[in-house]
Amino acid sequence: MTRIMLSEFIKIKRKLILFLVVLGPLGVVGLQAVNFGLRYDWLTSQYKEDLWGGLIGEVTMLSVPTILIGLTILTSMIANIEHQTNAWKQLLSLPVSKMKVFAGKALLSFVLLFMACLLLVVGTIILGISLKFGANIPILYLLKMCFFPFLAAMPFLALQTWLAISMKNQAIPLTTGILGTIVSMYATGFPDWMPLKWPWLVNEWEKPIYSVLLGIVTGLGINLLSLIDFSRRDVK
Amino acid sequence: MSEFIIETKNLTKKFGATRVVNHVDLKVKKGEIYGFLGPNGAGKTTTIRMLLGLARPSKGSIHMFGKDIRKEKLAILRKVGSLVEYPSYYGHLTARENLEAVRVLLDVPKSRIDEVLSIVRLTKDAKRPVKGFSLGMKQRLGIATALLGNPELLILDEPTNGLDPSGILEMRELIKSMPKEHGITIVVSSHLLSEVDQMATQVGIITKGRIIFQDSIQKLREQASSSIKLTVNDVEAAWKTLLSNGYTTDLVQNNIYIDRGTDDQVAAIVKSLVEHDFSIYRVEEQKKSLEEIFLELTGKEGGLL
Numbered sequence: 001m002t003r004i005m006l007s008e009f010i011k012i013k014r015k016l017i018l019f020l021v022v023l024g025p026l027g028v029v030g031l032q033a034v035n036f037g038l039r040y041d042w043l044t045s046q047y048k049e050d051l052w053g054g055l056i057g058e059v060t061m062l063s064v065p066t067i068l069i070g071l072t073i074l075t076s077m078i079a080n081i082e083h084q085t086n087a088w089k090q091l092l093s094l095p096v097s098k099m100k101v102f103a104g105k106a107l108l109s110f111v112l113l114f115m116a117c118l119l120l121v122v123g124t125i126i127l128g129i130s131l132k133f134g135a136n137i138p139i140l141y142l143l144k145m146c147f148f149p150f151l152a153a154m155p156f157l158a159l160q161t162w163l164a165i166s167m168k169n170q171a172i173p174l175t176t177g178i179l180g181t182i183v184s185m186y187a188t189g190f191p192d193w194m195p196l197k198w199p200w201l202v203n204e205w206e207k208p209i210y211s212v213l214l215g216i217v218t219g220l221g222i223n224l225l226s227l228i229d230f231s232r233r234d235v236k
Numbered sequence: 237m238s239e240f241i242i243e244t245k246n247l248t249k250k251f252g253a254t255r256v257v258n259h260v261d262l263k264v265k266k267g268e269i270y271g272f273l274g275p276n277g278a279g280k281t282t283t284i285r286m287l288l289g290l291a292r293p294s295k296g297s298i299h300m301f302g303k304d305i306r307k308e309k310l311a312i313l314r315k316v317g318s319l320v321e322y323p324s325y326y327g328h329l330t331a332r333e334n335l336e337a338v339r340v341l342l343d344v345p346k347s348r349i350d351e352v353l354s355i356v357r358l359t360k361d362a363k364r365p366v367k368g369f370s371l372g373m374k375q376r377l378g379i380a381t382a383l384l385g386n387p388e389l390l391i392l393d394e395p396t397n398g399l400d401p402s403g404i405l406e407m408r409e410l411i412k413s414m415p416k417e418h419g420i421t422i423v424v425s426s427h428l429l430s431e432v433d434q435m436a437t438q439v440g441i442i443t444k445g446r447i448i449f450q451d452s453i454q455k456l457r458e459q460a461s462s463s464i465k466l467t468v469n470d471v472e473a474a475w476k477t478l479l480s481n482g483y484t485t486d487l488v489q490n491n492i493y494i495d496r497g498t499d500d501q502v503a504a505i506v507k508s509l510v511e512h513d514f515s516i517y518r519v520e521e522q523k524k525s526l527e528e529i530f531l532e533l534t535g536k537e538g539g540l541l
Contacts, residue, residue: 003340010337014328081326090324090381093288094341095314235290 004096004104005111011081012108017074021116024070028062029123036131051133056145059124064149064199065181070116071157072177075109079164079173088235098231106161106223113150113157121146144208152198152211154219156180162226166233241266241389241421242287246296249282256282258445259296264423264438267415271436271453272425275534279445280425281321284393287423288318300389314342317382318391322398323374327367331358331377334366335384342385352380356410372403379410390414392424396431404431411435429530443534459529464502466492466509467518474514481508493522 012018035058036043047054082088092098121142128137156177163173180196187196192203198215201208242264249257257279264270274280285291287298289309298305300312326334335349353359356376361369366377375395382390395411396404412435414420426432432439432453439456441449449456466485468474475487483505486493494502502519509516524532 003343006340007337010333010340011326011329013333085324085327086322087324087326089285089288089290089320090318090338090378092290093313093316093318093320094338095310095385096341097310234292235285 001100001104004100005107008078008104008108012078015077015081017077017112020070020074020077021112022119024066024116025063025120025123028059028066028120029127031062032059032124033127036127040131051131052128052136052138053141055128055131055133056124056138056142059120060145060149063120063146064153065185067113067117067150067153067199068156068181068184069178071109071113071153072160072174072181074112075157075160075164076170076173076177078105078108079161080170082165083168083170086236092235099227102165102227102230105165106158106226109157109161114147117146117150148201148208148212149199152201152215154215155195155198155222158219158222158226162222162229165230166226168236239266240264240299241301242270242423243299244283244287244296245299247283247286247293247298248295249279249286249291250294255294255445257286257293260442260445260447261450262440262447263450264421266421267419268421268438269411269415269436270421270423270438270440271432272423272440272442273429273432273530274425274427274442276427278427278443278534280427280442281393283442284318284320284391284423284425287391288316288320289313290320314385315388316391317385317387317389318393319375319378319382319395320391320393323371323378325366325369325374325377328365330363330365331369331380332362334377335381338381338384344385348384348386352383355383356380372399372406375399375403375407376410379407388420390420390422392422394425394427396426396428408435429527441530441533448533456529459524462496462521462523464494464497465518465520465522466494466505466516467520468492468509469515469517474509474512477512477514478505478508483508 032055036055043054044051082091091101124142124146125137129135160173160177163176164170167173184196184199187194188200188202190197195215195218197203198211201211203210240263242262244260244262247257247260247262248255260279260283262283272280272283282291286293287300289305289312301315303312305312326337329337331353332349335352339346339349350359353362356379358373358376358380361373366374369377379392379395382392392411396407399407408431411422411424414422424432424435436453439449439451439453440447471487471490471492475485475492478485478492483501485505486495494505497505506516506519
């Protein structure tokens, strides 16, 4: 598996994929910098009880759709590396199991998104400090609010990985991904069983961890199904 | 344990109701260059995909190196290098990075990259992105990738497709040198008989999913061997006379043909014609070209002629 990941990282060189990983969190933090820069007085009076909490809340508002659209583009770009010259036939006639190849692709997307979330944590801290919100950073809450939406979005990561890899025409996975992102912006009012609501971490028990657990379990389930589907399919 | 590197039995692949590959029994011996020949759409690529584990057979079995592909696919693939149809490459990477991405999967030493690059003479271009390569160079990179894991068997699907004459020549020389220099067995598919004729030691001809010929290239050439054409004055009478004297010949377009006659038979027929006062204008040997045999074997309905 290490060898597969090594190979995957060689393949994403010069593909702007790493650039995208930086661009996502940078965009979210940048927009919040503008937001707080323009309405500094009003926002600080709104959140005067908990300045850091207010900032983190605003960041999450933007990060959820960014994660969804980001994972859509990322999975599509990663799959497209193989689709472009139909390198699947070369890759899969090497002595590596099909399951591991697929798992490698899925893991690559996960690792890259994880890196993006980590950058979001760092970016938010830098923004908060430069906005003079003090050194009393609620690190645990910040980590939760950056990583929980991502983990709760696992079903989408799994679904998009599957779609992007099993279809040569990337228009379909891109369309479902973009539609999903748009619908998710109105998802806080949906019933709890709707996966699109989970990244917002709201549920009737008011326990964000439930959304996260649901996301991880469903995501792994979809991953397992797609793994089986991929290994049975004939390579074009 | 069989002597064959590749042995398939009743290999069949169905797409819907049509059998693209139909009860194919391939037999490839060690050290051979096996030419896998057939018109477009005959099932060559599908067969090769099944050999590489890219497609599942609907029926039948594949044994390579004496192992069942269903049970020991990865162990088999470790000994196989392949190039299927158009070359696969990562255009944004350089030739060396392309090879590196495969090398880490195969877990062979880094020095192997330089070796294969020099075999296909791409050492100088190794640092350029592959998207700027010509088709011939991409195809050579494909061969380099196939050779990376020190394979014992090389499966090449239409390796000369789309290459210019000098590219074809280069590819052919490269393929021919492999068994000699590296002891590799090669399966090379093509829809051009002349191609296979110049490289292969064994030939399998497939058409409409069925193997219709499988033997050495010499055997195929023997089939190509001669018939004797006789041009005489009164053809019809001559033919009847020959028949009444016990010689079966063919009468085609005012010529008499003797199929696969021995020298003695030919002499006897000529003698008998002379004795019956026929004027013999010409006695010619007619060699069927391999192309003709190929078309005869595969049937012409597939072509435009």
